[in-house]
Amino acid sequence: MEPALQLRELASSIRRGDRVALAKGITLVENDSASAPKLLEQMGTPGRAFVVGITGPPGTGKSSLVDRLIEAYRKKGLRVGVIAVDPSSPLTGGALLGDRIRMAGHAGDKGVFIRSMASRGWSGGLSRATSQAIRLMDAAGFDLILLETVGIGQSDIEVVGVSHAVLVVLMPGLGDDIQVSKAGLMEVGDVYVVNKADIEGADLMVVNLLSLFRGTPRSPPVLKASALSGEGIDKLQDAVERIRSPFLAGSPELRLKSIRGMIIETARGAAMKKLAVVSESRAEKLANQVMGGKTTIERAAARLKV
Amino acid sequence: MEPALQLRELASSIRRGDRVALAKGITLVENDSASAPKLLEQMGTPGRAFVVGITGPPGTGKSSLVDRLIEAYRKKGLRVGVIAVDPSSPLTGGALLGDRIRMAGHAGDKGVFIRSMASRGWSGGLSRATSQAIRLMDAAGFDLILLETVGIGQSDIEVVGVSHAVLVVLMPGLGDDIQVSKAGLMEVGDVYVVNKADIEGADLMVVNLLSLFRGTPRSPPVLKASALSGEGIDKLQDAVERIRSPFLAGSPELRLKSIRGMIIETARGAAMKKLAVVSESRAEKLANQVMGGKTTIERAAARLKV
Numbered sequence: 001m002e003p004a005l006q007l008r009e010l011a012s013s014i015r016r017g018d019r020v021a022l023a024k025g026i027t028l029v030e031n032d033s034a035s036a037p038k039l040l041e042q043m044g045t046p047g048r049a050f051v052v053g054i055t056g057p058p059g060t061g062k063s064s065l066v067d068r069l070i071e072a073y074r075k076k077g078l079r080v081g082v083i084a085v086d087p088s089s090p091l092t093g094g095a096l097l098g099d100r101i102r103m104a105g106h107a108g109d110k111g112v113f114i115r116s117m118a119s120r121g122w123s124g125g126l127s128r129a130t131s132q133a134i135r136l137m138d139a140a141g142f143d144l145i146l147l148e149t150v151g152i153g154q155s156d157i158e159v160v161g162v163s164h165a166v167l168v169v170l171m172p173g174l175g176d177d178i179q180v181s182k183a184g185l186m187e188v189g190d191v192y193v194v195n196k197a198d199i200e201g202a203d204l205m206v207v208n209l210l211s212l213f214r215g216t217p218r219s220p221p222v223l224k225a226s227a228l229s230g231e232g233i234d235k236l237q238d239a240v241e242r243i244r245s246p247f248l249a250g251s252p253e254l255r256l257k258s259i260r261g262m263i264i265e266t267a268r269g270a271a272m273k274k275l276a277v278v279s280e281s282r283a284e285k286l287a288n289q290v291m292g293g294k295t296t297i298e299r300a301a302a303r304l305k306v
Numbered sequence: 307m308e309p310a311l312q313l314r315e316l317a318s319s320i321r322r323g324d325r326v327a328l329a330k331g332i333t334l335v336e337n338d339s340a341s342a343p344k345l346l347e348q349m350g351t352p353g354r355a356f357v358v359g360i361t362g363p364p365g366t367g368k369s370s371l372v373d374r375l376i377e378a379y380r381k382k383g384l385r386v387g388v389i390a391v392d393p394s395s396p397l398t399g400g401a402l403l404g405d406r407i408r409m410a411g412h413a414g415d416k417g418v419f420i421r422s423m424a425s426r427g428w429s430g431g432l433s434r435a436t437s438q439a440i441r442l443m444d445a446a447g448f449d450l451i452l453l454e455t456v457g458i459g460q461s462d463i464e465v466v467g468v469s470h471a472v473l474v475v476l477m478p479g480l481g482d483d484i485q486v487s488k489a490g491l492m493e494v495g496d497v498y499v500v501n502k503a504d505i506e507g508a509d510l511m512v513v514n515l516l517s518l519f520r521g522t523p524r525s526p527p528v529l530k531a532s533a534l535s536g537e538g539i540d541k542l543q544d545a546v547e548r549i550r551s552p553f554l555a556g557s558p559e560l561r562l563k564s565i566r567g568m569i570i571e572t573a574r575g576a577a578m579k580k581l582a583v584v585s586e587s588r589a590e591k592l593a594n595q596v597m598g599g600k601t602t603i604e605r606a607a608a609r610l611k612v
């Protein structure tokens with residue numbers, strides 16, 4: 001069969017919601033395959049699915065909270081896709097194992113699709129791939145896409161770019177509110193969740209977070225939840241729904257923001273890839289000049305054009 | 307005082323090995339201050355300090371191993387600088403707290419300087435900053451610089467670029483050897499350490515790693531160690547010394563490799579920053595065109611030139 005024809009068939013299978021085709025498509029974008037851009041071109045304009053980014057420090061229970069949200073939205077009849085960025089996966093195999101464990105809870109439910117994505121070698125690769133996987137899931141007809149990241153800074157910012165709503169997940173005992181504000185996380189969340197609400201200090205943390213927002217132009221909801229007991233999940237869903245309802249009503253604002261983020265991540269990924277390819281031999285020559293004292297690293301870097 | 311004069315004084319204080327000046331300089335590069343490139347220009351050609359990158363999955367005990375290496379190299383009379391990339395720090399304040407706890411073990415020892423660096427908002431920022439912090443520590447007269455990363459893929463590759471030697475730290479029970487080989491970590495290490503050697507499965511893991519290298523052109527040492535008991539640290543140090551001795555003897559090969567890595571990271575950081583600045587308003591227009599079905603995300607990204 002012609003490769004172009006195969007790709008067209010893959011594209012139409014994805015758009016019909018075929019799970020195997022979707023998995024294959026995501027692998028293509030994850031591997032940065034040469035056919036990935038052609039596949040993506042056939043996905044149409046994104047903006048059907050509502051994309052919720054979920055971020056926060058490691059250990060705050062983001063995965064469990066995502067599982068609760070899946071349950072809550074399945075009860076509403078929505079089809080839910082999940083992209084989980086797993087930092088431990090490249091070495092531990094956590095991604096694949098994690099998928100299997102997590103899928104087990106939704107076994108046989110065709111309305112749920114979970115995919116873990118591991119960080120790749122070159123900078124910009126992960127955000128490009130997650131943004132492209134979102135487009136494939138969107139085209140496959142999912143209503144809600146949950147994008148769960150590791151909360152280590154870089155990926156937080158990228159999540160913000162492509163998501164329609166961002167949940168920042170925290171937990172009691174995570175250091176004082178000043179640390180949270182320093183991290184720049186105060187600017188990115190649409191909803192703040194103090195998870196593990198059964199732990200001492202949850203109420204105090206909510207109060208501290210609220211007081212941080214006082215005197216700023218923003219006043220996002222700050223909620224308590226417990227992914228373990230299910231406490232507060234209904235209120236969390238309500239908070240998400242308040243952001244989703246203008247989106248459902250056709251408001252272009254959030255769609256535009258997400259598409260803008262996708263364009264930026266795609267361009268950024270392409271730029272990084274180009275730099276990775278171009279630079280090796282030229283950098284070698286420039287390194288010799290730096291070592292010989294003929295130029296500095298700053299000047300050499302400026303001459304290493306992308 | 308003239309800013310230029312202040313900067314010259316800061317530069318000469320760093321080159322004299324002044325710790326307060328060094329800390330200040332690292333903060334300048336960490337914050338990507340406008341004066342950072344000027345400061346770096348005054349640091350001279352790097353290549354005095356031997357830079358050891360330490361990478362591997364979270365939880366393998368890299369920090370404890372680094373502490374053991376500090377001890378071992380202090381006994382030899384070397385001045386040791388440490389840069390620890392801390393993924394949890396943006397939110398938990400782990401970086402600062404971690405510094406204090408770790409420094410406590412070396413309190414009053416002017417021959418040790420430990421600095422944690424947190425991941426920043428834009429891609430490429432961290433690797434640029436760590437590479438620049440290495441140059442400042444190098445200029446400040448440290449003999450050995452230990453660069454400890456989080457082992458989540460991207461930073462691994464960047465560590466390889468600027469380090470003279472790379473230690474990959476693993477532990478028993480981390481999934482099978484195939485996962486390790488898939489992660490691309492088989493290509494990057496100069497020395498492989500199975501840490502927590504007291505845990506069951508350490509010997510098997512060493513055997514598996516050795517068999518992975520059989521039939522490849524590479525045969526790096528694979529060692530067992532226990533940062534807890536100190537077992538195997540002497541052999542680990544020997545392995546590092548075998549790489550360091552040609553470097554000490556003046557061999558340019560590793561110095562060139564590291565300088566090349568620094569040029570690439572500096573250029574990459576500059577490219578990402580430019581993209582972050584340029585794109586917002588232009589991306590907005592392109593997003594409107596994508597939403598109107600006039601173009602695709604791929605074509606829009608191609609037009610969003612860096």
